[in-house]
Amino acid sequence: MKKYTYTEKKDTRSGFGAGLLEAGKKNPEVVALCADLVGSLKMDAFIKEFPERFFQVGIAEANMIGIAAGLTIGGKIPFTGTFANFSTGRVYDQIRQSVAYSDKNVKICASHAGLTLGEDGATHQILEDIGLMKMLPGMTVINPCDYNQTKAATMAIAEHHGPVYLRFGRPVIPVFTDPDQKFEIGKAWMVNEGKDVTIIATGHMVWKAIEAGEKLADLGIDAEIINIHTIKPLDEEAVLKSVRKTGCVVTCEEHNKFGGLGESIARLLVTELPTPQEFVAVNDSFGESGTPDQLMTKYGLDSINIVEAAQKVMKRAGK
Amino acid sequence: MKHTINELEDIATQVRRDIVRMVHACQSGHPGGSLGCADFLTALYFEVMKHNPNFSMDGKGEDLFFLSNGHISPVFYSVLARSGYFEVSELATFRKLNSRLQGHPTTHEGLPGVRIASGSLGQGMSVAIGAALAKKLNKDNSIVYSLHGDGELQEGQNWEAAMFAPFNKVDNLIATVDYNGQQIDGPTEKVLSLDSLQAKFEAFGWQVITSDGNDMDSIIKALLLARSLTGKGKPIMNLMSTQMGYGVDFMMGSHKWHGVAPNDEQLANALSQLSATLQDY
Numbered sequence: 001m002k003k004y005t006y007t008e009k010k011d012t013r014s015g016f017g018a019g020l021l022e023a024g025k026k027n028p029e030v031v032a033l034c035a036d037l038v039g040s041l042k043m044d045a046f047i048k049e050f051p052e053r054f055f056q057v058g059i060a061e062a063n064m065i066g067i068a069a070g071l072t073i074g075g076k077i078p079f080t081g082t083f084a085n086f087s088t089g090r091v092y093d094q095i096r097q098s099v100a101y102s103d104k105n106v107k108i109c110a111s112h113a114g115l116t117l118g119e120d121g122a123t124h125q126i127l128e129d130i131g132l133m134k135m136l137p138g139m140t141v142i143n144p145c146d147y148n149q150t151k152a153a154t155m156a157i158a159e160h161h162g163p164v165y166l167r168f169g170r171p172v173i174p175v176f177t178d179p180d181q182k183f184e185i186g187k188a189w190m191v192n193e194g195k196d197v198t199i200i201a202t203g204h205m206v207w208k209a210i211e212a213g214e215k216l217a218d219l220g221i222d223a224e225i226i227n228i229h230t231i232k233p234l235d236e237e238a239v240l241k242s243v244r245k246t247g248c249v250v251t252c253e254e255h256n257k258f259g260g261l262g263e264s265i266a267r268l269l270v271t272e273l274p275t276p277q278e279f280v281a282v283n284d285s286f287g288e289s290g291t292p293d294q295l296m297t298k299y300g301l302d303s304i305n306i307v308e309a310a311q312k313v314m315k316r317a318g319k
Numbered sequence: 320m321k322h323t324i325n326e327l328e329d330i331a332t333q334v335r336r337d338i339v340r341m342v343h344a345c346q347s348g349h350p351g352g353s354l355g356c357a358d359f360l361t362a363l364y365f366e367v368m369k370h371n372p373n374f375s376m377d378g379k380g381e382d383l384f385f386l387s388n389g390h391i392s393p394v395f396y397s398v399l400a401r402s403g404y405f406e407v408s409e410l411a412t413f414r415k416l417n418s419r420l421q422g423h424p425t426t427h428e429g430l431p432g433v434r435i436a437s438g439s440l441g442q443g444m445s446v447a448i449g450a451a452l453a454k455k456l457n458k459d460n461s462i463v464y465s466l467h468g469d470g471e472l473q474e475g476q477n478w479e480a481a482m483f484a485p486f487n488k489v490d491n492l493i494a495t496v497d498y499n500g501q502q503i504d505g506p507t508e509k510v511l512s513l514d515s516l517q518a519k520f521e522a523f524g525w526q527v528i529t530s531d532g533n534d535m536d537s538i539i540k541a542l543l544l545a546r547s548l549t550g551k552g553k554p555i556m557n558l559m560s561t562q563m564g565y566g567v568d569f570m571m572g573s574h575k576w577h578g579v580a581p582n583d584e585q586l587a588n589a590l591s592q593l594s595a596t597l598q599d600y
Contacts, residue, residue: 031456055452055487063445063479070385070449073434074457075377078449093439094476098446102426102436 001217002192004210006176010147012168012204013111017042018147019154020079020109024050027077030158033068034081035061040170041081041111061086062094068106069098077158078106084113084167085126092132099163100136107157108133109166113143114254115282115299116171116204116292125287125295131259133165134232140185141232143167143253143261145206147175149229152183160185167203169254171292174207186230188238194224196319197310198242201252202228202261205280205301209252212306223310231261236268243275248317250278250309254301257281276316278309321366324535329596330401331361331535335566336593337397337410337600343586345414348422351576352468353394355499355532355561360398362538363464367546372403374431382461383450385435387443388468388497389423390578395433396420400600404432407600441474443467444494448484448554451492462549465494470502473511478523484554485524493545494525495557497532501574516558526553532561567592 024030024046031053032046038056047054057064061082068078080087087110088095099106110129117125134141140162144150150168157164177189191206192213201209206227213223224242228235243249249269251262262279269275282299296302322330334357342348364370368382386395393413400407405419412418419430423438435446447465454461471477484492496516504510513519520527526548530541538559545555563577564570567589570581581589 053456057479057483060479060483062442062476063448063483066442066445066476066480067449067452067483069435070446070451071453073376073378073383073446073450074453074459075379076453076456094442094445097436097439098442104435 001213004176006174008175009172010175011170011172012144012147012150013040013170014042015144015147015150016109016111016154016166016168017045019151021045021049023155023158024053027158029075030077030079031055031071032079032081033057033064035059035064035086037082040083041109043081061091065091065094065106066098069102069104072104072106079109080106081109081111083124084110084129085124088129088132089126096136100139103138104163105161107164107166111168112170113167114169114204115287115295115301116169116254118170118292118295119289121289122286127256127282127287128259129167130231130253130255130261134264138162139232140164140230142185142230143203144229145203145227146173146177148177148179148181149183152181153229156183156185169204173204176207186233186235188235189227189229191225191227192223194222195245196222197224197314198246198249199223199225199252199306199310200228200239200249200261200265201225202231204254205252208301208303209306211303212310215303215307216310221310221314228261231264234264234268239265239268240273243269243273248276248313248319250280250306250313252280252306255281256284258284276313278313280305280309324539327361327365327535330365331357332566332593333595333597334361334394334397334401336590336595338393339567339581339586339589340599341393341397341410341413342580344411346580347414348393348580349390349578350393350580351501351563351570351574352388352391352497352499354567354570355563355565356391356394356466356497357566358535359466359495359532359538359559360394362535362542364398364402366539367542368464369461374404376434378434379457379459380461383434383463385443385447385450385463385465386424387437387465388440388471389437392422392424395424399432401597405430410600440468440471441476444477444480447492447494448480448489451489454491462546463492465492467494467496469496469498469500469513469516470507470510472496472513472516481520481523481525488552489554490550490552492554493549493557494554495559497561498558499561499563501563501577503574503577505574520556524553525556527556527558530557530559532559533565
């Protein structure tokens with residue numbers, strides 16, 4: 001098992017804030033909008049540098065999405081910022097008609113996704129957003145795994161033409177990816193090569209998959225770990241290549257098991273390479289108040305759950 | 320003026336012929352609101368707007384128009400075709416399979432003149448504001464126009480937009496409401512009263528003007544007045560009274576022709592009231 005270490009923990013939303021500032025410096029067409037959550041989205045640095053390119057819309061997310069769509073018509077590249085819940089479910093029809101169907105170059109940037117939002121509880125902990133967004137034709141869906149990857153992804157989507165949903169989170173987590181990485185949309189990242197089981201993870205679950213890989217190594221199991229940061233378009237080749245080798249797969253995501261990364265992998269495999277699969281995901285449930293760690297444990301999203309799922313799926317595959 | 324009032328009225332009459340023929344040919348679509356707005360869109364595209372039928376999505380350096388109440392697509396398509404965005408013969412494909420003239424306007428099929436999809440109501444004001452803000456950032460002094468149904472104002476997003484635009488001094492935007500007092504289930508006053516739209520928009524900080532949307536002279540005067548009011552710190556709202564179905568006597572003033580196509584006999588009757596001033600497509 002390849003060794004991953006970290007010297008600091010940071011939140012992925014700060015990676016977004018840093019990436020937005022860089023994207024703004026690089027391209028004068030980049031503009032930003034926020035619905036009364038500037039501090040939470042870490043947009044302060046961009047606003048300070050480019051006050052005339054920032055639009056505070058107040059608590060009015062539908063209007064924010066519409067304005068962003070309109071801004072693209074003058075050649076702007078708008079980044080909208082609010083919580084994941086208010087970035088998707090609240091404004092689904094606006095995104096569907098004014099952004100996705102209209103093929104507008106809007107970057108929907110969503111913080112506080114999933115259970116790790118914590119104490120605010122289920123009203124704010126959306127676990128359905130990946131599903132909502134990936135169903136929209138033409139929408140790119142990205143869920144990076146740490147500060148550095150989120151920063152790189154934010155800069156990369158500014159250069160990609162088309163609507164993007166960028167999902168990130170609130171808590172501080174290990175920073176373990178390369179600070180100078182080149183983020184390639186739609187290209188999986190091989191975290192660890194292995195032969196016994198494929199573990200595919202996105203977002204906050206990638207670090208947990210690494211922890212699980214170490215525990216599995218102690219048990220004599222050689223896990224291949226793949227980071228799918230781009231859920232749509234899916235790097236099908238990378239998934240198939242790995243699964244051809246291992247014959248079994250575990251998918252890990254901080255999302256409902258319905259509609260998320262796991263289902264995308266299952267859809268691919270059932271048509272191309274039917275393979276036993278286990279899902280480490282929220283079991284069709286809303287969240288609740290608690291600390292991020294407590295919630296990840298209660299809802300079965302810890303590294304031990306990945307270890308158990310790996311053992312189970314290997315058994316199902318006759319290994 | 321580029322055209323006389325009479326010339327503009329003649330164009331609007333031909334647009335009305337196009338509308339009833341398009342809706343009859345596919346036996347679906349929305350003739351009522353389309354007929355009511357034929358004069359307004361004719362005035363906008365043939366007289367008032369500085370626009371380029373050699374279409375570019377960015378629309379830099381030209382005035383832009385956004386149709387928020389997308390169901391009146393027949394009038395939009397007819398005016399776009401008649402002002403040179405595409406061949407008028409293409410109007411015959413309205414609502415048919417593989418057409419660029421979808422039931423509701425869309426950019427998806429690449430129809431020149433359309434910059435945003437609309438149909439699901441209440442989204443166009445926000446989009447128009449965004450386009451107007453982009454013009455300001457681009458130091459582009461041209462104007463953004465939008466059209467909204469009155470019933471459509473029951474959608475809450477409009478009021479988010481209505482609050483945003485004056486506060487942010489979006490004064491290069493001229494929004495018009497097709498104030499016909501009708502919606503699918505009946506008169507707006509019975510379905511969900513709009514009460515005083517003028518008082519509402521003034522309270523939100525808009526510069527409100529009123530006009531008669533079925534009187535070409537009134538429309539032109541209102542739009543020229545609206546233009547003169549741009550750049551003064553406030554968005555402009557043109558509350559334009561119209562009659563749904565205007566120009567075809569049996570369709571006028573009733574919500575019943577909101578989304579119903581005429582049969583052969585009704586088409587003949589309608590066309591007898593609308594002389595072909597330009598060539599039919």
